[in-house]
Amino acid sequence: MKTDRQLFEQYHQNLKREKRIIHVWQISIIIAFFLIWEAASRLYWVDPLLFSSPSRIFQSLLERFAAGTMVPHLSVTLFETILGFLIGTIGGVIVATLLWSFTRFSKIMDPYLVVLNAMPKVALGPMIIVAFGPGYTSIIMMGVLVSVIITTLTVYSAYNEVDPNYLKVLKSFGATRWQCFKEAIFPATLPTMISTLKVNVGLSWVGVIVGEYLVSKEGLGYLIIYGFQVFDFTLVMSSLVIIALLAAMMYKVVEKIEAWLIKHTK
Amino acid sequence: MVNFLTLEHVTHHYFSKEGYTKAIDNISFSVDEGEFVSILGPSGCGKSTILSIIAGIIKNTQGNVYLEGKPIKDSKLAIGYMLQQDYLFPWKTIMNNILLGPKINRKNTDSYKKAALELLQEVGLQNVENQYPPSLSGGMRQRAALVRTLINDPKILLLDEPFSALDYQTKLKLEDLVGTILKTYNKTAILVTHDIGEAIAMSDRILLMNKGPGSLAKIFSVPKELREETPLDVRKHPQYQILFDEIWEELDKREETGKVGVI
Numbered sequence: 001m002k003t004d005r006q007l008f009e010q011y012h013q014n015l016k017r018e019k020r021i022i023h024v025w026q027i028s029i030i031i032a033f034f035l036i037w038e039a040a041s042r043l044y045w046v047d048p049l050l051f052s053s054p055s056r057i058f059q060s061l062l063e064r065f066a067a068g069t070m071v072p073h074l075s076v077t078l079f080e081t082i083l084g085f086l087i088g089t090i091g092g093v094i095v096a097t098l099l100w101s102f103t104r105f106s107k108i109m110d111p112y113l114v115v116l117n118a119m120p121k122v123a124l125g126p127m128i129i130v131a132f133g134p135g136y137t138s139i140i141m142m143g144v145l146v147s148v149i150i151t152t153l154t155v156y157s158a159y160n161e162v163d164p165n166y167l168k169v170l171k172s173f174g175a176t177r178w179q180c181f182k183e184a185i186f187p188a189t190l191p192t193m194i195s196t197l198k199v200n201v202g203l204s205w206v207g208v209i210v211g212e213y214l215v216s217k218e219g220l221g222y223l224i225i226y227g228f229q230v231f232d233f234t235l236v237m238s239s240l241v242i243i244a245l246l247a248a249m250m251y252k253v254v255e256k257i258e259a260w261l262i263k264h265t266k
Numbered sequence: 267m268v269n270f271l272t273l274e275h276v277t278h279h280y281f282s283k284e285g286y287t288k289a290i291d292n293i294s295f296s297v298d299e300g301e302f303v304s305i306l307g308p309s310g311c312g313k314s315t316i317l318s319i320i321a322g323i324i325k326n327t328q329g330n331v332y333l334e335g336k337p338i339k340d341s342k343l344a345i346g347y348m349l350q351q352d353y354l355f356p357w358k359t360i361m362n363n364i365l366l367g368p369k370i371n372r373k374n375t376d377s378y379k380k381a382a383l384e385l386l387q388e389v390g391l392q393n394v395e396n397q398y399p400p401s402l403s404g405g406m407r408q409r410a411a412l413v414r415t416l417i418n419d420p421k422i423l424l425l426d427e428p429f430s431a432l433d434y435q436t437k438l439k440l441e442d443l444v445g446t447i448l449k450t451y452n453k454t455a456i457l458v459t460h461d462i463g464e465a466i467a468m469s470d471r472i473l474l475m476n477k478g479p480g481s482l483a484k485i486f487s488v489p490k491e492l493r494e495e496t497p498l499d500v501r502k503h504p505q506y507q508i509l510f511d512e513i514w515e516e517l518d519k520r521e522e523t524g525k526v527g528v529i
Contacts, residue, residue: 165353171323172347173370173418183366187357 052234057241060234070242077208077219078246080136084143085204085250089197091144092151099152100159100185101177117153121146122210134215142211147203151196158192159185194258201251205243269296269332270454271320271422276329278315288479289315293329295473295482300452302445304465304472306513308521312480313458317424320456321347333422346420348428352411354399360386360410361395367418378417385413389443405436412444416451423448423455429464441468441497462513466506467497474516484516 002010034054040046041053048056064070099106125142132138166184175183212221220239227235276293279286290312297303305313318324319331322338322345333341344367354363364382365375386395389409399407408428415423425444429437445468448455459465465472470493472486488509492500500506 163353165349165351166355168318168323168349169347169353170366170370172321172345172424173367175370179370183370184355187355190357 049231050233052237056234057237061238061241064238073218073220073223073239074242074246076136076216077212077221077243080139080211080219081143081204081208081246081250084140084208085147085200087140088144088147088204089151089193089200092148092196093155093193095148095152096155096159097181099156100181106156113149113153116149121149122207125210125214128211129215138215139208139211139219143204143207146207147200150203151200154196155189155193158189162188190261194261197254197258198251201247201254205247209243270299270301270334271297271456272330272332273316273320274330274332276316276319276326276331278312278319278324278326278328291479291481293480293482295485297454297456299454301471302448302455302457302469304457304459304469305475306459306462306465306472307475307480307483308477308517309460311475311477313475314426315480317347317426317456317458320422321345321424343422344418344420346415346418346423348408348411348415348423348425350427351431352399352404352407354407354411354414356399359396359398360391360402363399363410364395364414364417366414371418382413382417385416386410388447389413403436404432405440408432408440409443412447416447421454423453425455425457427459430459430461437464438498438501444468445497462510462517463501463506464497466492466509466513467500472513474513476520483520486513 038054041048128141129138162185167180170180209221212219213225216222223239224236278289319326331338368375368378474484476483489505492505
């Protein structure tokens with residue numbers, strides 16, 4: 001017969017073991033992926049000119065960082081993405097709030113929002129460039145456009161799903177519509193807003209990279225297109241690696257912010 | 267003397283694209299100050315609609331409602347509303363939940379803190395003011411919700427089945443607590459319920475309602491002997507069973523005639 005303590009220890013051990021197995025698999029997969037890629041490239045299973053190889057990408061990255069030719073591109077794209085993300089998210093929440101405040105306005109806007117949401121936003125790229133000129137503004141606008149409408153719709157529908165009984169309580173105290181918003185609607189939908197943050201990180205990257213494809217003279221999207229045009233696929237792949245790393249980091253940061261917000265707004 | 271609360275031929279329709287439903291039809295009654303009235307009836311008979319109209323949350327489509335002789339929309343009297351569940355805001359502490367009413371009415375919330383603590387003590391809640399609602403049990407939360415209602419010093423309390431989501435024992439205790447507090451402060455109250463026992467235990471008068479559309483069927487006066495007891499003791503009183511059976515029979519009769527109507 002085991003004691004309670006021993007049973008708990010055993011449960012704990014099992015958890016740790018499971019976690020270790022998962023980690024081993026995750027690391028093995030990434031190592032295998034790079035090894036097979038490297039081998040395939042060196043043994044000419046695939047065309048090394050098109051698919052490059054991990055070692056060449058690594059070397060190219062080292063050189064570019066050392067020569068200082070990567071950091072400007074990287075920071076421009078990061079700046080555009082963060083700004084697009086912030087404006088898109090905050091803008092979406094503001095528009096959703098306006099829709100909620102004016103019921104008739106939201107009914108009028110409904111078909112337009114549906115069309116805008118269904119439309120592939122990147123298709124508007126050329127129009128954005130014509131409107132805002134070939135520069136940062138256009139690219140940031142692309143980042144905003146991709147995320148703002150879905151944020152509006154998600155947050156607006158979350159506003160409407162708040163349990164009407166909370167409003168009943170507030171109205172029995174004589175609350176105005178704005179007070180209802182401040183005391184019940186907004187705090188109740190905060191979790192939804194936080195989860196849209198995570199979606200918007202990914203969406204802003206899409207907008208910004210496509211924007212850079214179309215117009216820019218710098219940035220990671222520009223490097224990808226440039227590498228493609230001069231047939232330097234090592235550069236294309238290097239940029240992709242950087243994008244993957246930055247996007248993952250940004251996602252992690254948002255996750256941290258989420259955890260903090262949940263803890264402090266409960 | 268004018269009645270404290272008067273409903274005159276109140277009718278309410280709920281409209282939708284497909285048509286309309288008449289929730290309540292031609293309801294008239296009045297309530298005196300300090301009186302406790304129960305509205306008893308099957309679910310869907312428009313009991314809650316009556317409360318929402320008195321609270322001014324929905325506007326009745328026909329008829330008039332007067333509070334202290336004034337139309338309800340002109341009345342500035344504080345109204346307390348308790349719902350089936352506590353609806354404490356989970357992101358606010360118990361104290362901030364309680365201070366919600368004063369805050370909405372732009373009063374200095376600090377001056378209410380002491381009263382809030384006293385009321386919490388009175389309903390048997392101690393050291394909970396800094397906790398969040400999810401960490402309290404159902405009965406404790408409903409008691410906190412009662413404090414949130416009472417802090418505004420409402421002249422009339424509207425109780426929309428506030429005990430129905432609780433387990434039996436908690437329910438009886440809370441009935442007792444609410445009954446005693448309301449009597450002490452001489453508050454007027456209207457309780458909506460489908461529980462015959464609860465209606466008898468707590469009220470001075472019972473309004474029995476018909477279903478579809480909701481209308482007044484019969485009014486029972488609770489005997490004086492029962493009115494003087496606390497809700498818990500009423501249930502042990504010999505008179506209690508007599509009134510219970512009488513109401514039960516009346517409800518039964520209506521159910522049967524209702525069935526005939528459907529066939």
